[in-house]
Amino acid sequence: MSKLHQLTSYVKYWLNAVDKHSLQAPYIYELYTSVLKASDKNNHFEALEMLRNQYKSSNQTIPVIDFGAGSKVSNDHTRKISDIATKGLTSNKYSEMLYRLCRFLEAKNILELGTSLGVNTLYLATSNKNAIVSTFEGSPSLCKIATNTFHQFGAKNARIIEGNIDDNLQSFIESSLPIDVAFVDANHRYAPTISYFDIMLTKIHDQSCFIFDDIHWSKEMEQAWYEIRSHYRVSLSIDLYQMGLVFFKPDLRKQHYILQF
DSSP: OOHHHHHHHHHHHHHHOBOGGGOOSHHHHHHIIIIISOOOOOHHHHHHHHHHHHHHTOOOEEEOOOOSSOOSSOSSSEEEHHHIIIIISOOHHHHHHHHHHHHHTTOOEEEEEOOTTSHHHHHHHHTOTTOEEEEEEOOHHHHHHHHHHHHHHTOTTEEEEESOHHHHHHHHHHTOOOOSEEEEOSOOSHHHHHHHHHHHHTTOOTTOEEEEEOTTSSHHHHHHHHHHHTSTTOOEEEEOSSEEEEEOOTTSOOEEEEBOO
């Protein structure tokens, strides 16, 4: 991870990002106004942010197994939960966007690669009580925390697949129903990210959406993002700087947007 690279990428994003006034296609305009720029609040958000704040104030230290490109928090094998919650989780703005996106797409089969503490998993799970959220996590200590949290919130529709995603994803996808929404926040390297995309691609349908976190985290993550958005099956891609979204609607002319968020 290069701070200079991230700064340069953000400046490019800031210079090129547009708002709703530049959007003419009806689908992208509705997506922007209903999902990205909506300001709705509900009891789910309040309860989940209380959970996030509890994690931020926790003094507990846990062992963490990291199969990915390293942590934003620390390269140590033990980490404070407060550090993970403060520096390693997406902000509530993006978590709420994931919730609204799942509702907008009426997602029922939701996949998450990278559970961490389970905060985003709960946002995905509460978007539709009839949805099934399958979330992958390699660190046993994080799996334990997230599982306890799911029980605490009564999120019976969230299930964790523990272990290295590289070993587990292929067999899971082969027996999976078509994917409505997939949120990828796992191994932040080029090769694994492209591999996850290729594997999940076998179970897309016309309304599927894949979300990739930290697309500008490094040069190789940007390379993966550019390759994914250029794939012939992708009809619409959206760069929000922190996350990148791709859609597979065949009735849309292929377009890429950099949107203010």
